Amino acid sequence: MPKLFAEPLNIIITGVGGQGNVLASQILSVAAAEAGYRVAVGETFGVSQRGGSVMSHVRISRDKPIGPLIPRGRAHVVAGFEPLETMRVIMDYANPDTVVIMNDRPNYPLGCLLGEDKYPHPARIEEAVKKMVSRVHTLPATHLAQEAGSPLAANMVMTGAMAASGLVPFGREYFIRTIESLFTGGVRELNLRAFDTGYSRISG
Amino acid sequence: MTIMGVREEKPGVRVALTGNESIARGALEAGVAYAASYPGSPTAEVLGTLAKVAGEHDIYVEWSVNEKVALEGAAAASFTGLRSLTVMKADGLNVALDFAGALAISGCRGGMVIVVGDDPAAHSSVREEDSRNLCKVIHLPVLEPSSVEEAMDMTREAFSLSEELALPVVVRCVTRVCHASGDVKLGKIARTEREPEFQRGDRVITFGIALHAMQEQKLTRASALFCKSGFNSYTGPQRAQRLIIASGPSYMYALEALEMLDLSRETGVLKLGTTWPLPESLLLDYLINASEVVFAEEVEPFVEDNVMALAARHWKDIGSITFYGKRSGHVAGPAGPGIGEMNPDILAGSLSKITGAAFKSPVLSGRKGALELLGEKMPGRDLALCAGCPHRASFWSIKTALELDGRGGIVLGDIGCYTLGIARTGYHILQTVHCMGAGVGIAGGMGKLDRFGFNRPVITVVGDSTFYHAAVPALINARYNRSNFMLVLLDNETTAMTGHQPHPGRSSTATGEPADTVHMEDIIRGIGIPCSLQDPYDVEATIDVICRMLQQEGPRVLILRRTCALAAVKGKQKNRVYVDGKRCIGDACGCGRFCSKVFSCPANIWDAESGKARIDEAVCNGCGVCATLCPRQAITVERTV
Structure with a gap:
């Protein structure tokens, strides 16, 4: 078993309800357990199945049982499925060494649709994120997913990017096996395609 | 996290499960025969998980009409000697409490486990009730898992404990266990081999004070058993002077907080997995050595109050102890002691206050600069009804009809996705929200106040599952009693909020077998109340029918029936909806950006570059309601079916 670069490794996946980030955290943690690690995941989602902020804390350890919540400032990786939510999570949970992988596609909160709040320009958000942490990968995950077949597969593009980041202590094959075991037919093909798109985007 | 993990037959294997799957697995390993529930977060997925494997293990699994009926059915199985499980959220225990209290007196035979999901911070509830207090009132023993793995182990062991005590056992799980995931070491799945028996002479009754005495004896016995239970454990130095007594996930947070503060070597942690009745002699063993005790638990100071009462009774033996917790104000989150969830940071902060040890989270140096760069306040994210949600269309019609009616009609609410009618996404239309079904009862009262001069029209909304x-x-x-109000039944043909479970109005059961559908129209008309049916996606017709019915007298019902937008598109190609750039003339229209700013479906966004409306195709579920409302008919729906 390769040594983790941190013990436990703390990963936060964040986005908006309906973007499938609970599924992404499921794939990450099932793969981790398959690879022989201990895992703990804490999901935070509100009343609404869609539309609210959603955050998954995924913690991976070699051998220790761990609690489901990551303390403030101690995330090693933040995978943000939506720019504003990424920014929000970074401010609470990141430190200057946190690695950020971020989808560039905004999902507008109700207050912005109503014209009561203003959504910052996504490029501005990226710039702000870069002020806080040293390593940021921004990718057009929703757009790439659309090209792969459906914008809903953006979560798989992001999962692929996480797998390729070099931060997760187990290989691509564990992710592929997990995706294959969870889905069938066309959805399996779509998700594998989307995963590969994200993976090759980061691994180059 | 996968049903394969729950199904896995090989004992000793480690698989990743959610807390709710882990509870289901624990029940399987105990040989559960009968499981019944009404869906409620955070425990909604336990029964659904069992339903998926019911066939292969020959288990009876049902979605019951409510928690009280579920508990009664599970008790029946127990009375015949079978093992049974009931699952409910804290609010569900309130519904079931009348029977639960009686059952705690009569006792049970086959192992009977009641899983209660408490929701500290009320992530998906209207309140953060601590059900341990109710369990104490009705005299039921409580186990409290601290992790996903322990949820499985405790559920399994709770069945044996229940048989040993002849008393149902409550497994109290909080959201951070139910909705967490973790790797668990599987045990062996047990097949039920018992034959149910309830003979003519058998009696299970609740009567008189003789049984009360027996009930107290059972709890005394439970306390003695708990003193030897493996679910209570101690980590730390021998004879620690500073002791943390922790239950639930607060135990994990306490260990992490001590590590962050570098206090692990000098502080003991007593994990309490059996929180009612208290394992008294075990606690006294540790209290005798301690001079400082810190309590870590959610939500109310339950263990804290009861341990302090225990200490008071034994003060001569244990001497002076300073207790730190919610009562002293030392253990408190940002909202104050006894309010909201625990987490490692809150506990570390509390311990830092108590011990003087320094606690500093890693600092984000660029935070201020980043916020300055964004230049303004970061927008928050309101909860919102989904794109295409029929409730949005229903609320829009009710709002418009009441404006047209002009008599200042009021709208009362209930529990479900449509509770969001209290918020911006539902035009702030709802004026009361309490508990399941309360809206109809309150409307009944409002509708009798005309003799005092209260003459506003009264509308109350209730969902289909809540109706039953x-x-x-x-x-x-x-x-x-001839009350005067209009009930609008928001029928989206499923229990949407908890994950689309079926209910008596559906044609199949929890396990997918054909059901005898109980039609809501038949119930309503059977009561003698007039009932109309309308599709809420047809906004114009809905407004018409509401206006007409507002003129009528007596109780009357309008069913607004349309399948939940998420359920409707699942596995299907969605309709394509788009804005015709030639027809939409942006702000020149004078509609005030009706689709995004007024109707405000999250799929209706504004394209700042073109200055025109746009549909977010990643969000849109293709209902087409916005197309019928756009004053310039600028939105087109390409139907796939």
């Missing part, structure tokens, strides 16, 4: 669960008695009462 709790609204029917209030409706009978309204008919009998």
